[in-house]
Amino acid sequence: MKKNLFIAFEGIDGSGKSTQVKLLKDKLEQAGLKVYTTCEPTESPIGKIIRDIFTHKMEADHRVIAGLFVADRLDHLLNKTNGIIKMLEEGYTVITDRYYFSSYAYQSTHMDLNWVIQANSLSANLLKPDVNVFIDITPEQSMERLKKGRTSIELYETLENLQNVRNKYFEVMELLQSVEEIFKTNGNRDAETISNEIWNNLERRFN
Ligand SMILES: Nc1ncnc2c1ncn2[C@@H]1O[C@H](COP(=O)(O)OP(=O)(O)O)[C@@H](O)[C@H]1O
Numbered sequence: 001m002k003k004n005l006f007i008a009f010e011g012i013d014g015s016g017k018s019t020q021v022k023l024l025k026d027k028l029e030q031a032g033l034k035v036y037t038t039c040e041p042t043e044s045p046i047g048k049i050i051r052d053i054f055t056h057k058m059e060a061d062h063r064v065i066a067g068l069f070v071a072d073r074l075d076h077l078l079n080k081t082n083g084i085i086k087m088l089e090e091g092y093t094v095i096t097d098r099y100y101f102s103s104y105a106y107q108s109t110h111m112d113l114n115w116v117i118q119a120n121s122l123s124a125n126l127l128k129p130d131v132n133v134f135i136d137i138t139p140e141q142s143m144e145r146l147k148k149g150r151t152s153i154e155l156y157e158t159l160e161n162l163q164n165v166r167n168k169y170f171e172v173m174e175l176l177q178s179v180e181e182i183f184k185t186n187g188n189r190d191a192e193t194i195s196n197e198i199w200n201n202l203e204r205r206f207n
């Protein structure tokens with residue numbers, strides 16, 4: 001293993017992204033790599049505004065939310081202290097829980113997909129993931145898991161919206177299949193099985 005990769009996890013809410021990020025981090029560290037895990041919305045002040053909107057502490061139009069994600073993502077990449085580009089330069093393998101495919105899927109359920117892709121083009125031109133890992137679960141499974149683990153339901157967490165978002169993910173993955181590396185995995189299996197499948201797919205990419 002020599003190359004340090006940038007890996008993005010994608011999927012609807014509750015698909016198991018953070019579980020899989022952790023399992024992959026453990027495997028990569030056991031293989032001797034330095035691993036930096038991160039997420040969007042980020043922990044930055046812009047990310048905090050987004051979280052406040054999602055938890056209903058603030059209100060904002062969907063177009064404002066789309067713009068905030070564009071800014072949050074650019075800071076995620078370019079931040080001089082812990083930006084993804086800096087961490088890659090320092091030799092870390094970087095795993096992010098969500099990246100621009102999340103905007104393509106979630107924001108395009110409320111506005112034009114091409115606008116969302118254009119608005120994120122600065123990020124896409126700066127850094128494309130070596131692989132986007134898409135974990136697929138049904139919106140019904142998602143709602144089941146969210147109900148178990150949450151005390152409140154966030155802005156986009158309704159059955160109908162998650163159905164739309166999942167459809168958008170498939171639409172945009174097809175649209176961009178020639179320019180993006182995408183690995184799809186069935187998230188309706190036990191976490192270890194999914195993790196092993198992801199590992200089998202990723203291992204060769206490090207050589
Ligand atoms: N493969 C799986 N099968 C069943 N439940 C899972 C699986 N992976 C994660 N979970 C559970 O589903 C919930 C959401 O998982 P999480 O990893 O936080 O998803 P996400 O980061 O995509 O929202 C958590 O309660 C987690 O324990």
Ligand SMILES: Cc1cn([C@H]2C[C@H](O)[C@@H](COP(=O)(O)OP(=O)(O)O)O2)c(=O)[nH]c1=O
Nearest residue numbers: 012013014040041069098102103106107156
């Ligand atoms: C990164 C990103 C997230 N989101 C949404 C998806 C989630 O509903 C919400 C919070 O993301 P996240 O904390 O990853 O939620 P979960 O763990 O439930 O998947 O932000 C967007 O709408 N656009 C984006 O670009």
